[in-house]
Amino acid sequence: MPAVTITTDDLAPFATIEPAKAQAMIVDALGMAKLLAPCITEDDFAYPDAAKAVIRGAILRWNDAGTGAITTKQAGPYQQVIDSNTRRNNLFWPSEITQLQTMCKTSSEVFALDTAPSGRRGHSVWCSIGLGGDSCSCGANLTNFEYPLWETDCG
Template sequence: MPEPFIIIEDLRPYLPGLPDEELQRWIEDAVGIAAQLAPCIERASFAHRAALKAILRSAIRYNASTGNGGVTQMSAGPFQQTIDARQAQSGILFSPAQVRQLEAMCKSKVPIQGAYSVPLGLPETLNG
């Protein structure tokens, strides 16, 4: 069984108030979506484990803390003001930049062969 990309202890310092069961659900969701976006992460030869861990940790930290912040209401006579400093959740676990990073992890590093080149093996493809 391969070593997991991220575990509860990796998130505990950043999300101390969340129970282990909730953190485990976040991990399962994040890894599942990441595997869909970047199928190569499931290969034994996947070489970017540290980068993947950083992306997963960042996405989980951000999404698990949505709604944090405060709402301040001020009034003076007939005038009122409400300031909402809570983070909004987009409904998507990964940001567009994180999606691009995940997809880039699976892009082939082998240059495209020209008309007079001899392929010496199959390059790892996005779905390989």
């Protein structure tokens, strides 16, 4: 049994959706979520409830999209109108994709910091080329890379 499961009963407290439609939406949403974050199918997935919340939110938004429902909020002279009549490009928002993919990441990540000299012959150790710069600051380029012209190494 996959770690993340959603049933029509999980959607019922939030919206009234015909069971056949809800089941089809669940299958689609889980399929897309597995494509974006394959780890949610593993039995030892660490965040099944969080993934379920993200997927359920996308399903509920999908259900509301295109209904033409308009919500109006007013407080004094200020008014806010929210129109849910939007077209559906993707099931998941970019932030939801990031959330799902972050749940699949391990806590350790590989990184490297090169502290060794650049290996370029003739440059001073203080030359900007050796320190990650994009131009020579020691003048070795003027001596055919035989020796640094300005920034000589202290030794």
